[in-house]
Amino acid sequence: MPRFVAKLTIFTLIACSSFISLYTHPGGRALRPYPVVDTQGRRLASLFADISPDPRVVKSFPTFFPKPRACSASRSGLQGLSSQILNAIERPVYAQAGCGTSCAGQNMTGMNYPCGSGENCVSGNYLLVYEDIYDGVWYHGYMENGQWSCGNGCQCRNTICIMLGDPP
Amino acid sequence: MNFLKFFPRCIVAVGIMSGSMFAGEALSLNGTPAATLVDIRDRPVPKVQNGFVVSFNPLIADVWLFDESGNRVNNVRLSIPNASLVRVTDAAASPDGRIAILSSAATAEGQLAPFIAWMDSSGRLDKVVRTTPFVAHRIVFAKDGTLWAVGHLYNDQHSTDVPKHDVVWQFGSDGRMLRSLLPSNSFSHPFPSATSWLTASANTIAVYFERTSELVEIDSTSGKLLGRWTVPVPARSAGEIAGSVGGIALTSSGDVVMVISSEDEKRVARPGFFRFDRQSGTLIPLDTSKVAAYTMLLGADGDRLVLMGQDNGIFKFALADMK
Numbered sequence: 001m002p003r004f005v006a007k008l009t010i011f012t013l014i015a016c017s018s019f020i021s022l023y024t025h026p027g028g029r030a031l032r033p034y035p036v037v038d039t040q041g042r043r044l045a046s047l048f049a050d051i052s053p054d055p056r057v058v059k060s061f062p063t064f065f066p067k068p069r070a071c072s073a074s075r076s077g078l079q080g081l082s083s084q085i086l087n088a089i090e091r092p093v094y095a096q097a098g099c100g101t102s103c104a105g106q107n108m109t110g111m112n113y114p115c116g117s118g119e120n121c122v123s124g125n126y127l128l129v130y131e132d133i134y135d136g137v138w139y140h141g142y143m144e145n146g147q148w149s150c151g152n153g154c155q156c157r158n159t160i161c162i163m164l165g166d167p168p
Numbered sequence: 169m170n171f172l173k174f175f176p177r178c179i180v181a182v183g184i185m186s187g188s189m190f191a192g193e194a195l196s197l198n199g200t201p202a203a204t205l206v207d208i209r210d211r212p213v214p215k216v217q218n219g220f221v222v223s224f225n226p227l228i229a230d231v232w233l234f235d236e237s238g239n240r241v242n243n244v245r246l247s248i249p250n251a252s253l254v255r256v257t258d259a260a261a262s263p264d265g266r267i268a269i270l271s272s273a274a275t276a277e278g279q280l281a282p283f284i285a286w287m288d289s290s291g292r293l294d295k296v297v298r299t300t301p302f303v304a305h306r307i308v309f310a311k312d313g314t315l316w317a318v319g320h321l322y323n324d325q326h327s328t329d330v331p332k333h334d335v336v337w338q339f340g341s342d343g344r345m346l347r348s349l350l351p352s353n354s355f356s357h358p359f360p361s362a363t364s365w366l367t368a369s370a371n372t373i374a375v376y377f378e379r380t381s382e383l384v385e386i387d388s389t390s391g392k393l394l395g396r397w398t399v400p401v402p403a404r405s406a407g408e409i410a411g412s413v414g415g416i417a418l419t420s421s422g423d424v425v426m427v428i429s430s431e432d433e434k435r436v437a438r439p440g441f442f443r444f445d446r447q448s449g450t451l452i453p454l455d456t457s458k459v460a461a462y463t464m465l466l467g468a469d470g471d472r473l474v475l476m477g478q479d480n481g482i483f484k485f486a487l488a489d490m491k
Contacts, residue, residue: 035295038299039299039302039339039343039345040345041344048250048279052279053277053278
């Protein structure tokens with residue numbers, strides 16, 4: 001009987017630890033099953049249930065909408081998304097950014113700098129990734145060695161400057 | 169809430185006003201600011217809601233919540249199974265410390281879903297509400313605990329061809345949509361919510377639509393439209409800085425304060441603080457010479473404005489009285 005209890009205890013511990021690891025976030029915060037519902041409270045199988053893939057959504061790059069387009073002539077530096085930026089986004093990057101007069105001089109551990117409306121994010125030798133809004137939806141794009149003036153024409157949000165390459 | 173206690177090492181600026189309320193055409197935001205560094209350089213400008221300071225990182229999809237004592241009471245990070253990308257657009261805090269995170273997620277196959285994640289006050293993910301085909305741009309909690317969102321509909325083609333829809337939605341604490349209002353065809357622009365600002369004081373919701381320069385106030389408990397005004401801000405068009413709004417606050421006494429950029433001769437934006445006078449429909453400039461370093465408006469804490477500024481790369485917070 002004691003041996004059976006011991007085996008049962010071991011089995012229970014293994015089962016519990018498996019369950020815990022199944023619902024534990026890599027960062028350590030415990031996850032638990034949570035419902036995914038629509039705005040009427042109806043349960044959905046998953047967040048992406050019944051949603052068709054959109055080929056324009058680029059893997060691992062924060063673009064949810066069609067390719068970026070310029071909204072003013074001054075933004076001639078705009079180009080389409082490229083594998084270069086995708087690679088930059090997908091691997092750890094070292095970023096420097098700043099709003100106002102300079103992009104350099106502020107080391108960032110993250111990648112995003114909160115440029116306010118009316119401020120400029122000067123990319124210098126960096127890759128400037130921006131979000132812009134036009135016709136009601138957000139567009140994303142990038143420009144190299146240019147200047148994106150937040151609040152100059154279209155709204156600029158979540159502007160980030162990324163230096164291509166590995167961290168120093 | 170007493171933001172004097174916010175960020176313990178930070179002595180925020182408290183304005184000691186002189187003169188009568190709104191005497192003349194200018195208000196003075198007085199005080200001798202003293203500030204401290206809070207490193208939020210990798211995060212968008214935070215906002216003040218229901219006694220909390222809310223800060224999020226759109227790329228990492230985490231949200232920080234600070235209480236009135238300056239303690240970070242929540243540090244949540246959103247993780248959605250099967251999503252190759254989660255992007256946070258906005259976040260809101262309820263009076264009891266719950267968090268709503270406005271996000272979009274995409275799979276590697278290109279499936280895209282806008283949603284609102286509801287966290288309880290302990291920071292645990294309570295539920296995920298997919299809002300398809302409504303995509304919100306801003307969210308805010310009213311004092312009654314309901315969540316308000318301003319946004320627009322979209323279609324699978326992501327074209328501008330969408331049916332008439334209400335641009336303001338209210339969600340109950342269970343995540344269900346309670347009501348919607350403000351039809352899109354009541355605006356002169358098909359997507360008025362695209363550049364909008366949303367704030368609340370008690371149970372009054374205020375929405376400012378940059379595209380049409382309209383301010384709308386709604387009673388959260390009844391859904392009644394309290395007023396709709398045209399704010400004399402030049403509607404923005406491509407290539408223009410003038411009229412760009414950088415922040416909005418609704419104080420407990422009902423004052424609407426906005427930061428609006430103008431353009432100098434070199435086409436450099438100059439932010440200015442204004443109070444909107446509903447009766448006259450005019451913007452009254454506020455004299456901010458004593459707090460010139462504070463150009464960002466995070467919101468209101470009661471009758472005070474919570475400001476943020478940057479000095480030699482150091483971010484500072486300030487509390488300013490209006491009397």
